[in-house]
Amino acid sequence: MEYETPLFFHLMSYADRAAHDVVDMVSGNPDWEPPAALREALREYADFHPAEFQYPPSDGLLELREEVAARRGVDVDQVVITHGAGEANYLAMARALERDAGTEILLTDPVYPYYPGKTTMLGGTQRFVATDEAGQLEPADVREAANEETAAIVVNTPNNPTGAVYPAETVRELVAIAEERDALLISDEVYDHYDLSGRFASALEVDSDHRIVTNAFSKSMAITGFRVGYAIFPPQLVENARSRHMLVNVAGSRPSQYAVLRALRETEPEYYERNRDLLAERVETFTNALDAAGADYTRPQGSFYVMARFDGFPGTLENVERLIDEAGVAGMPGEAFGESKSDWLRFALVTPRVEEAADRLATYFE
């Protein structure tokens, strides 16, 4: 069995190896401060009793599951703390394929490349539903593509790479389609704290036994390297997901979970607002500079990404490496997200140097 590896790490290290200065806009690695309480928790942890250095409960520290359950309005038994949203999506997709209710996973095009990779690895097949130019998903198109073999519909809102935020109506319809087809809607909401449109709707708002919501603290707390996420399962699906989690990872990383727990309890709403405002400012700055350069681009409603298109410069891996070498700006090739974006490049706004990056691009394509 062969499955493809997403290109993120390849390009991050390619950019790293460059001898000249490169503005790194490859991956969704926030460059802003984590919550102060998270740093404080690490200091505190350093002096803990050895017992606190041992396995946490397999499904996560109980207090952390309780905090998540209370905030999301679900029963604590539905919450599994995972090794980031990556493992949460893996568990959810595995669960969908193991229900003996289909072998096909419906994905969007463009798509976050980990989803097709996981699908193949888990022995499922993929079917893609195209979004519109703005990244919006038309429920009628999903309904038409769904069939008896549909095991899951996997969506991501706010979306990576398009920046689309699905309205409540779309989310409701996606859950309805999952129910009609005895499939599972898997809604990856890892960018929920970076909704710039004010109209983000979580799939949790639609009560159903046919939806799984995945999330993580990686983006909201600017700690992609800590690997703490969660999945919220319908009660009848949680047990088996817990088993897979235990058989793959045994348990999560305890210091990471403890640090997130303290940060979750002690961080004021202003922390999250400040980061969202910073992102909104960067969107403004970067897109203004792209305007000045006469480039085509998408204005995100949420998430970290702007997609841009430059005449005669398709979004191939080769071109992205050329941009790193010759323009000093590192992005992701659009083709990594599906054929529909093969003319585009994706830039992550996780650097204070977005204006400089846009200027470099303008000069390069002048």
Add this chain to the structure above:
Amino acid sequence: MEYETPLFFHLMSYADRAAHDVVDMVSGNPDWEPPAALREALREYADFHPAEFQYPPSDGLLELREEVAARRGVDVDQVVITHGAGEANYLAMARALERDAGTEILLTDPVYPYYPGKTTMLGGTQRFVATDEAGQLEPADVREAANEETAAIVVNTPNNPTGAVYPAETVRELVAIAEERDALLISDEVYDHYDLSGRFASALEVDSDHRIVTNAFSKSMAITGFRVGYAIFPPQLVENARSRHMLVNVAGSRPSQYAVLRALRETEPEYYERNRDLLAERVETFTNALDAAGADYTRPQGSFYVMARFDGFPGTLENVERLIDEAGVAGMPGEAFGESKSDWLRFALVTPRVEEAADRLATYFE
């Protein structure tokens, strides 16, 4: 698909919930101090730049992979840092089953219960080879059981639960059998620092493209909750394992990896010796008390465990719960490790109260 969950977490929380005092000897959670440098690393980490809070390389911090490679005498490209030995074994077994060289996993009886759980989850079938009373594996028996469908032979030395340490001759033969059958020997050596016999032999000592060695810092540094382990693959098998690791977990937990890196560099051999000596003392104390109680038991050559047998008290889950309730001692049921040990109970020597535990058992069975 259904797969069984090992009972460890169930029994740990059962023991935790007891209203009375219970000596917890369920799981291999060391109760001794982690290395001082590991605590120091957490303090240091708390003040790091936000960039250090983001994804480490997917296959682990390069410096950590280099340290492991240098210590184990392998090329750094063969080393994948994993989320504990649990994920390392999962990656290794998945790799074995995906080679299209068989669907069967050879396991020992008694067995560490995660291995059959992983086998079923990965769609493989199990075949068991009985060890002798002392837990030693006869290579001739393995050779007889191996067949065209054998994808992997999974062993654990020093062994959980038997305490057996396989001699170099056995390890050499197991690698030879893997080669003969185009299978992979997967050697889980997570207890390598707790060899009480002085004759532990790593499978790395036998050069071969047919063996994968898994390990972790969970036991050697007394940090089962940090989740840092590694797998050493033959060069031609590493790429695909790396992909699976990325698709399941994206990357490991960075603070955990950093703390392990510092501890690996700065911890003196005396730290490891002290813990091994402590364990040897506890073996002595516990088995002496069992002798006095007239119980049958195994004396481990390595790892953390003593298996004991009490007349008319088989090693069932029910009996283990009864011991928690009525004797105040928590162990693991022998039947969890395979039918051959269904008369036995396993006790982990991870408490200073091993003498008290043995006395309680003696009084209970008097």
